[in-house]
Amino acid sequence: xxxxISLLKFNDKGLIPAIIQDERSLQVLTLCYMNEEALKKTLQxxxxxxxxxxxxxxxxxxxxxxxxxxxxxxxxxxxGNSILIKVDQKLAGCHEGYFTCYxxxxxxxxxxxxxGDRLFDPGKVYK
Numbered sequence: 001x002x003x004x005i006s007l008l009k010f011n012d013k014g015l016i017p018a019i020i021q022d023e024r025s026l027q028v029l030t031l032c033y034m035n036e037e038a039l040k041k042t043l044q045x046x047x048x049x050x051x052x053x054x055x056x057x058x059x060x061x062x063x064x065x066x067x068x069x070x071x072x073x074x075x076x077x078x079x080g081n082s083i084l085i086k087v088d089q090k091l092a093g094c095h096e097g098y099f100t101c102y103x104x105x106x107x108x109x110x111x112x113x114x115x116g117d118r119l120f121d122p123g124k125v126y127k
Contacts, residue, residue, distance in 0.1 A: 004043075004074075005036060009081045015051060016083060020061075020093065022100075023072045023086040029093030030101040032061075034083070046071050048085060065125045067091045092119040095126065 010016050015033040022029055034042070038049040038058050048061040048069040062068035069087035076083055094101040097118040105113045 004039070004076070007076050007080045008039075008083070009079070010036065015053070016081065018048075018050070019082065019084045020048060020069060021084060021086050022089045022093070024088070025099075027100050028102060029069070029087070029089060029099070039083075042071060042085070043074075048087060062090065065092070065095070065120065067093065067120075069093065095122060097122050097125075 008016055014035045016035075016039075018032050018034045020029045020032060021027065032048075032050040033053060034049070035051040035058070038051045041049040041058070041060075045060075048071060050059055050061055051057070052059050060068070068090045069085075070090070071085060071087055073086045074083060075086075089099070092099050094103065096103070097120045098116055099119060100116070103115050105115050107113065
């Protein structure tokens with residue numbers, strides 16, 4: 001863990017961006033932030049933990065929804081200012097119920113098209 005931490009450049013709030021990617025489909029699922037504690041728990045337990053800036057706390061991805069992300073590999077970018085985590089995604093990676101948070105495609109006119117199907121109803125999961 002010490003070698004990894006020494007490579008990373010956490011920002012002034014102690015956070016580093018983490019890109020989460022599905023190992024099988026290679027779809028980018030989300031961009032989240034981790035602090036040192038989230039990264040340590042992710043490495044120790046083999047499931048993604050994030051620092052939720054909006055709630056100001058550490059959370060295991062999927063704790064409420066059951067849509068966990070089992071870690072398959074972790075890579076560090078060339079400058080040490082972001083990480084890429086490939087995961088085995090259980091059901092959906094997005095809190096809006098889609099497989100990926102990037103389910104809205106924008107065309108050249110700025111129109112939005114929804115990609116994929118909603119896999120769960122967030123109103124029933126997040127009460």
